[in-house]
Amino acid sequence: MEDVIIIGTGCAGYTAAIYTARANLSPLMLSGTQPGGQLTTTTEVENFPGHPEGIMGPDLMMKMQAQAEKFGARISWANVEAVSRCADGSFLVSSGGESHATKTVIVATGAAPRHLGLPDEKSLIGHGLTSCATCDGAFYRNVPVCVIGGGDSACEEAGFLTRFASTVYLIHRRDTLRASKIMVDRTLANPKIVPVWNSTVSAYLTDEQGEIRAVTLTNLQDGTTSELAVNCVFVAIGHVPNSGFLDDLVDKDENGYILQQPGRTATKTPGLFAAGDVADHFYRQAITAAGQGCAAALEAERYLSEHAS
Numbered sequence: 001m002e003d004v005i006i007i008g009t010g011c012a013g014y015t016a017a018i019y020t021a022r023a024n025l026s027p028l029m030l031s032g033t034q035p036g037g038q039l040t041t042t043t044e045v046e047n048f049p050g051h052p053e054g055i056m057g058p059d060l061m062m063k064m065q066a067q068a069e070k071f072g073a074r075i076s077w078a079n080v081e082a083v084s085r086c087a088d089g090s091f092l093v094s095s096g097g098e099s100h101a102t103k104t105v106i107v108a109t110g111a112a113p114r115h116l117g118l119p120d121e122k123s124l125i126g127h128g129l130t131s132c133a134t135c136d137g138a139f140y141r142n143v144p145v146c147v148i149g150g151g152d153s154a155c156e157e158a159g160f161l162t163r164f165a166s167t168v169y170l171i172h173r174r175d176t177l178r179a180s181k182i183m184v185d186r187t188l189a190n191p192k193i194v195p196v197w198n199s200t201v202s203a204y205l206t207d208e209q210g211e212i213r214a215v216t217l218t219n220l221q222d223g224t225t226s227e228l229a230v231n232c233v234f235v236a237i238g239h240v241p242n243s244g245f246l247d248d249l250v251d252k253d254e255n256g257y258i259l260q261q262p263g264r265t266a267t268k269t270p271g272l273f274a275a276g277d278v279a280d281h282f283y284r285q286a287i288t289a290a291g292q293g294c295a296a297a298l299e300a301e302r303y304l305s306e307h308a309s
């Protein structure tokens with residue numbers, strides 16, 4: 001029987017692992033489908049304390065992994081399909097055909113990119129539709145591309161893509177960006193970024209090979225439509241929490257975010273804690289996720305000492 005299983009290997013998961021490993025609990029981490037979490041798909045992280053020159057997202061996550069493993073965290077590169085609670089209050093975590101028994105669980109599964117919900121969307125991923133400029137931007141050199149969204153992610157993606165694309169259209173449903181001021185200023189000052197305000201993408205248009213060649217734009221003020229030639233669409237319209245596998249072990253809000261007890265990482269099920277973006281739709285920062293990972297580890301430690309048998 002494990003003391004702690006941590007589900008997810010983003011900032012929250014690795015921080016929980018560092019703390020529980022240093023408390024001699026030898027945590028088992030189950031990585032999920034995106035080892036390293038969302039920071040592995042970003043470029044430079046400028047706001048994580050302790051890195052005044054900035055640090056690349058994947059490098060930061062590799063350092064967190066090394067720090068967790070140094071203190072004895074074990075990592076299994078597997079996806080969790082289900083968690084169930086046993087009569088004695090322990091848990092069974094099912095992953096890749098295996099079942100792991102554990103006294104506590106820390107859920108740090110983060111969130112996945114949201115899509116527009118247009119027909120054929122899933123089949124276009126990898127054929128000109130993506131949510132990761134870092135992964136796919138370099139494939140689109142000297143051609144026009146677009147980014148959908150008006151938040152920090154959209155601005156960051158758009159700025160990164162100007163290294164490769166001829167023009168980056170930034171398509172936003174309003175005429176004001178919600179991103180932080182520094183990102184807005186940088187974005188609007190970049191001559192390669194062309195904002196397309198009050199508009200949404202209502203269809204993806206493909207060529208004979210099934211690759212995106214253009215999008216249909218709908219102007220939300222007058223309802224008119226137009227075609228915009230782009231070779232790639234980067235969707236940056238927020239995220240959906242990865243909480244579906246937990247069934248009724250936790251309460252969730254209407255968007256699927258896990259509800260924690262006020263000021264805590266504890267959920268409604270004793271011994272099951274939630275940390276990071278899977279439970280936080282408000283801050284959603286690497287550092288706040290790390291902070292919650294720390295809190296969940298401390299709460300799990302306390303729970304284990306109170307329930308020692």
Ligand code: NAP
Nearest residue numbers: 116149150151152153154156173174178236237238283284
């Ligand atoms: P976000 O702040 O929630 O922004 C999502 C954007 O997508 C909004 O502009 C929203 O429009 C738009 N949108 C949502 N649903 C849409 C739809 N169905 N159709 C068209 N547009 C839609 O998400 P985010 O940019 O991913 O940022 C998430 C968090 O991470 C934020 O707290 C952000 O500050 C943080 N972040 C920070 C950095 C950084 O500091 N370097 C980088 C990336 C992200 P509306 O504005 O009209 O709602």
